[in-house]
Amino acid sequence: MSRRLWAGGRLQPASVCRVSRCNGEAELLESLYLNLSQHDALSEEEKALLTSTISIEKYVDVGEDIVSEGTRPTYSTLIIDGLAARYRVLEDGGRQFTSLQVAGDFVDLHAFLLKTMDHGIVALSPCHVAAAEHSKLKTITEQAPHLTRLLWLDTLVDGAIHREWIVAMGRRSKLSHLAHLICELFIRLQVVKKTREMSFYLPLSQAQLADVLGLSVVHMNRVIGTLRRMNVINWTNHMITILDWERLVTIAEFDPTYLSMVREPR
Incomplete structure (x- = not known):
């Protein structure tokens, strides 16, 4: 060909x-x-x-x-x-x-x-x-x-x-919404070996991420700042490091069942 x-x-x-x-x-x-x-x-x-x-x-x-x-x-x-x-x-x-x-x-x-x-x-x-x-x-x-x-x-x-995403857009708080997205991306990227320990690269500006989440840039900055002050994540130069996975999961109400990650006969 x-x-x-x-x-x-x-x-x-x-x-x-x-x-x-x-x-x-x-x-x-x-x-x-x-x-x-x-x-x-x-x-x-x-x-x-x-x-x-x-x-x-x-x-x-x-x-x-x-x-x-x-x-x-x-x-x-x-x-x-x-x-x-x-x-x-x-x-x-x-x-x-x-x-x-x-x-x-x-x-x-x-x-x-x-x-x-x-x-x-x-x-x-x-x-x-x-x-x-x-x-x-x-x-x-x-x-x-x-x-x-x-x-x-x-x-x-x-x-x-x-x-x-429909649930997140309609019912989650801004903080929970961002936390849920971070949990989801970390799990999905971990599967394909695109994480390093508890860190992953997210090549988006805060303005782009605000667009993805349907938030204003001001609100985006605030919720990122809140997660930082809670010592849940560190976010530097597009690199997100999860400092407290259990607390992040709690904030996000994250349940990975929807990703169907159980390995079993199909």
Whole structure:
């Protein structure tokens, strides 16, 4: 296959931007393997099938759409590295984020069946992404039922995350909301080995994070300051260190059940 990339879900000439082939290098998919295998063991055959399916990669700059609302992708996109967000834009230009996507996440696996994107995915940091052609994903559904169930479960966890975000936006205090997001991101990044002890890198400014949480920058600064004064977290140069996990969990009322992290037969 010649080098290609996609725009709006469709293949484009490789000269449009930097792009390279994955060439079956399994290490590029390590985060995906870790993400799926937290639910149940992946066989070497299943890993090989995933590796052969995902063959196109590219780099997306901050603020660019990885997948745009209204498009009909012919690929499903995987984040290899970086941070992205699902969002909707209203007629008045207002934007609402509905979840964050981290390394190891398929951002639009549901589009394999739903076809048309009803929301967009934007890069919040420089993102390294890869794509799996829908025709090849269909082959997985026909030949690998266990792997199909794990991919299906991945979309179900996405839905569970959305439910938690609805609860947070509607009912949690600003302090609890931020604490819950920190807990969620730490757990999800820990699964894909993107944490260091109790620390993780969050490549967002406080203004960007305020936008994600639907808060003003003033309120964002206040709740961060409150968590710092409580000696629950330290936040320096995009590095968040959790100083008191138990207290953070209590403030957040965080229950990781919705992330379905129990490893059992699926």
